[in-house]
Amino acid sequence: MLLAVALATMLTIALMVTHAMAADLATEIKSLDTSNFAQKEKAIAAIAATGDARVAAVLTALNDNKLLIRKADRLVVIAEGKGNVKIENAATGEALGEAAEADLDRIAINNKIRRQIKVILGGLTLFSDDPAVRLKAADDLFRSRDLSSLQPLKDALAKEQDPQVRQAMMEALAALTLVSDAPEAEKLAAVLTVKARGDQDAIALLSSVAQGSDAVARAATEALTSLEWARSFWDSLQNAVYGLSLGSVLLLAAIGLAITFGVMGVINMAHGEMVMIGAYVTFLVQEVIRGAAPDLLDQSLFIAVPLAFLVTALIGIAIERSIIRFLYGRPLETLLATWGLSLILQQAIRSLFGPTNREVSTPSWMSGSLELGALTLTANRLAIIVFALLVFVGLLLLLRHSRFGLEMRAVTQNRQMASAMGIHTARVDALTFGLGSGIAGIAGVALSQIDNVSPNLGQSYIIDSFMVVVFGGVGNLWGTLVAALTLGIANKFLEPFAGAVLGKILVLVFIILFIQKRPRGLFALKGRAVEA
């Protein structure tokens, strides 16, 4: 091993020094035609020293047993294929047609030569003209920590101009220093360089160095602790983002439910199906666009959102007029009737579109991702967070600053009194139900981007949405916002150490207990109206 290192070092120095000497590649290749391995090594060193552009090709072929000698004229060729092989002149690359394998002699190599070739090739990539190749070579070196490449690395570093590649090479050098027998001071400096890199590979390297009790190991342990801390910080941040994204999905799914429950005291079990219908509207819009105007596909969501709102709002109003209004004052019956309705809607969609998932494409502006430090934000998650907040703000404005909102709030607080003041409560009920369903519809458009569009889409969100509503309390949108985000984030923070399922169970149990403490949720509506 030591010999190989020494040899490689020698070789590469030779490579550097003799670069300009332009020795004749053909001659050196010819000298590979020997059965003596020591002579082959010399020949390889000489080939490398020519600095010819074909060095890499020749040595790679040799390493892969594709460098052969034509028996007829002892010409060294590179062969490709099996049986009748295509051959080319190793020195010039000139194609020589085909030859039978029987007419060719293989140039045998041993492991020592393979190592030698590897080092030379590694050195060559470090000196490549392409910065990307150099960068990759340096990164590979950081991971492999092959000490035999120490010298070429140092040489390459001395020449390197590109700051990014330079940085990678410095890190690779630090990694090599750490595994070499360099003096302690150098190693301590190397620990800092590796720590600054701070990725998974750096952590792996540091934890391998951290064994032992000398100053270097201590420094590595220290660096490791601070890196782990930074990593757990980024992990928490990432979890918070995931939680926020889940929370905004919950917010979208639950906010319509909260409105209908708040105003009418009606739990709409078919709410999930409105979400599902919204997703199918998206699918249909895309189908139509694909047929009529494929260029518009990227804008399909902008058409789907209002359309889904309209369709589901109309369905909602129809449901209210035809079923729910006969059941006022009987909330438990409403719950059953809407459950029955949800079964019918599910089966209807299943009969119309089939039970399998439908494909909804994601617009190009919603794919891709954003990197912030160690944080990855996918564009569609980000878009849904923004969208949920927009919907929330829109609803808030509607409730605060419109005539309809005013009437709705009045009915929420005291139905009889509102009616006595001349508010047409039946109309408010119908519109409220329509609004709640419409919002479920646009939630469906959003969900079509991150979930499978199937007849069961709504079912998977309905229980979570209920949890959000009972947790947040009714009659106040802020309650829904806080509850949705809290539950989303709690879910994602419990996931890493409790597992996804157990985390969900814990959240459910927490809500069941929480309801005991505050039966009307976080933001309960205060006043006499609530005590029947």
Added chain:
Amino acid sequence: MIAGRLLKISDRGVLVTLAVILIIAILVPVLHLLVPPESAFHIPAYAMALIGKYLCYAMLALSLDLIWGYCGILSLGHGAFFALGGYAMGMYLMRQIGSRGVYGNAELPDFMVFLNWTELPWYWHGFDSFAFAMFMVLFVPGVLAFLFGFFAFRSRVSGVHLSIITQALTFALMLAFFRNDMGFGGNNGLTDFKDILGFNLQASGTRTALFIATCLALGASLLLCLAITRSRLGVVLTAIRDAESRTRFLGYRVEAFKLFAFTVSACIAGVAGALYVPQVGIINPGEFAPANSIEAVVWTAIGGRGTLFGPILGAVLVNFAKSWFTSALPELWLFALGGLFLAVTLFLPKGLAGLFDRKAAGGRRAVPAAQPEAAE
């Protein structure tokens, strides 16, 4: 004597139902065991198991009726108690397999061997004993209902909120039982049962005995519910259903009454589950699915809540329809079920029992019209 007192309070519906259950309990086994298979009157084993299954569902519907029809508590998670009773029975049946499992391990059920567990979890101990298992069939659902009800009723969680958190309860239990780590067989649940009390589960005699036991249990639950609802306690329960606040102001401990009814109801559901499992041959976490519990509510609603025979009728009829639909017109079943939900809530608020009631002029009103206690 008690029976005599009960009979004095004539409830024609309940009497007829008891008589029908008695007839079924005698007739079906006779037709199964004594009539030769070639005869048109022979009832094959699968059909008897199917009827037994309906009767278990009828018990579940009855237990729901006790709290919903008489106390105004709509539980959307009663399937959880049913399934827990079923799991208790299933655990006993698993222990009876002994070394006849696929892996031939006398100590551990197959799924534990499969998961590389080396010893029985503590909560599986004792289930070798039938008596202990039967105790757990009542105890586990009862305790869960007691604790859940204690906290829920004390903090006056009621109406839709209560329905939703019972749904959350059964959903959480479903997720939990799906986990392999829970030690209840995970996804696959408990199955491959061999025998019960030493009798082969596949044998005609054992099946008949199970069937008769189901009929007896249903009859006994019916009498128990009759006793409860016709007692002074039952009158208070009805009062709570009709005007909870007023009852409280009259000095009754509403929570205690509700808790009693809820716990008894959970125990009945547990027994129903325990009888269900050996006849169906499997129990898995799917039984905890919220949809199952809601379906049970609909049997009760269709039959007519607030009458004791209605839910039994409803459960049997709806499940019979389900069996027929799912084999003949599978894609129409959900339409039919959903339509039933709508039709019953809109047009038959008293269920099928309400139809009889209307004919019997001057009969007691079964369910007073809806309570406008709904401003919550």
